[in-house]
Amino acid sequence: MKYPIKNLFALTLLLTLAFTSTQAASKDKGIYKKTTETSDFQSVYKRVYDSMEKNRFFVIEELNVGEFIGRFKERWGDDYNRNQLEEFRIMIVCNSWYANQVSNHDTDLLALCPMRVTLLHKQEMTTILFARPTVFAKDSKALPVIQEIEETIINAIEDAVK
Template sequence: MKIMKKWLVLLVLMFSVSSVIAGNMNSGVYIQQVDKPLSGVYDKVYKSLEDARFFVVFEPNIGANLASFSKKWGDDYNQNNIAEIRSMVFCNGWYANKVSNLDPNMLGFCPLHITLIEREGKTTVLFNRPGVIAQNSPAKELLLTIESEVIAAIQQGLK
């Protein structure tokens, strides 16, 4: 009986983990969280994107911009207690040219961006996955390649 319970627990855990992984891969947003403050990962993710030839062209500090409205918005301001919100806007010119050749309507992905948020000392990176949007586009395969390279760069930067 104990062995059956252990197997049942193992199966439930495996299903739970695979559901989380599948949910992330089927979602239009890639999400990765690390147990580090944003200040501890930002430069590493930036460098990793640039090493992968995705050049950061703009770095909006969204949290600072929102904070300037805190008095105006009152109780409606930052209800999720997000400590910091920053973004990196980036592009690879070669890929942008390839996308424009395959499907100019997909140039909405140039530039690309990621958003990093910090809450309770943990950083979450969010990336809108172009391959999900480009389901019927002639540029789908290329956008899936770009997506996987950006995700790999994020993962490398968060190590």
């Protein structure tokens, strides 16, 4: 080998970049994210709500987190809502049949139940976030059920914002 130090450096750099990009990609895969351009947050929220229910993930609770944390505006001062979110809401969704199926295979994964879908709105853009439950179920007997839950919820979101 003519240039062993250069080759070692190049190999180290290449492996570092590969590892870093793999880590970043893995991190991003844990959260499903869908953004749609709209000035009408309420319309998107209603479409997502209706699509969840149509897909038998019933909205059992609605949390207006933006309104709740708005109560702390004075106390938090400059630290309040630095991302300038105009809306921040969470839908808590559940399908009892799926909950039963998960419990039949792996009761530990009931920690994921109920699921939540987060909607954020800022500058005429609504972003819908969903933590992928398959991230936690990789070695579980409930994985096939969890995959079906994840696919159903993501498809419901996709259908809502076509």
